[in-house]
Amino acid sequence: MERLPGFSGLTAFYAAARHGTLTAAAQELNVSQPAISRRIAALEADLDVPLFDRSRKPVRLTQAGRDLLKALHGGFGQIESAVAQIRQVAQGRVVTVTAPSGFVAFWLIPRLGELEDAFPDVTIRIISQEYGEAVRPGDVVIRFGLPEEGEETRLLGEAVFPVASPLYLAKRGMSGSEYDLSAMTLLTMETARSHWHDWPSWFRSAGVERTKGNRVLDFNSYAMLVNAALAGQGVGLCWDGVLDSFLETGAMTRLQGPHAISTRGYFLMARDGLAADRPVQEILHWIAEKGQK
Known part of the structure; x- marks a missing residue:
């Protein structure tokens, strides 16, 4: 494992690189300007490479300095985020x-x-x-x-009903009140078979006779299934209340008629x-x- 430089040198460099001056870095860290200068010099000696180009005014970061600043920005950013979250948790917020x-x-x-x-x-x-x-x-x-x-x-409610995009229905000459499920592509979710309504269980619960020959598209997440329905790829099942934002805006249409009731x-x-x-x-x-x- 590569030995890391001292933390005081890294924090001094990080503050100076961000602020652009040793004075501002010293104010942030509540130390003297010479102390900041000594810490950065010690860090450069440890790394055996200059981090600032001091041949011009104002000084600029060397390539090594830019690389180190980028790494420290990510590391200190994660630390700052973690500390903020810990403090918020401690304060019950x-x-x-x-x-x-x-x-x-x-x-x-x-x-x-x-x-x-x-x-x-x-x-x-x-x-x-x-x-x-x-x-x-x-x-x-x-x-x-x-x-x-x-x-x-x-x-939410207990009703489970089919939904489709208006685009999908229009392409097939159907509507939310006049449609033929036997001629529609059924969107399914593979994990639904053990704990959710899939189409066979929905047909049974809703008392609808299922005709064979439907094209089926199977997904491994409900989000993918809904996106496919929005894109006009078929008809999916919806739990009452889950897709209200789409139904209210007209992005989705509820197919009127039979629905299933589930205790799940x-x-x-x-x-x-x-x-x-x-x-x-x-x-x-x-x-x-x-x-x-």
Whole structure:
């Protein structure tokens, strides 16, 4: 492992390179200007290369200096970000929300501005996860599945119905009220077969007879499936409430008629031990209220 130079020399160089003067660097680090000069000289001696071109005024960084500054900018930037997050957590102003990626992309992100406006003093951290991944810890947890015992709230409705883009319907001479599922490409999600409605289970639950011969496009994430539907590639299934932003703007059309009812859905809860924490509880109630409208 390569031996690293002393931290005091690196911080002195980083401050001087950013500010452009030793005086400003000294003020930032609360030391004397000669001390900054000595630290940079020691760093250059350690590296055996000049970091500043002192043959002109004002001095400029050498190529070695530019390379080091670039590396330090990334490293110190990560440190500054981590320190800021640690301080915010220590002050109780960070709330982490974990949710399935489809819920994050199509329900939470369209409402993120409202959520931040409602809690201006709280840093909200969003973690999305794909189906099948281990549940990652969060202060507010949104999961998809069957209801479980405990303190949790069901979000969104229980209806599952087909949706397609107006472009796709128009190309086939169909509409949201007049359509033929047997002549449409069915968009599916491979992980749906164990915990979500796929098309065979939807046809059974909705009491619709399925005709054979549909073209099928299979995806490994709901986000990909929705993007394919928006691009006019076929018809997909939607849980009531998930794609409201697209339905309201007309980017998606709900196919009227049969729909399935499922006891599975999105459930909201606070991580064990944090239910009484005020910011967590307030954000949990905000999401629950929005989800049940």
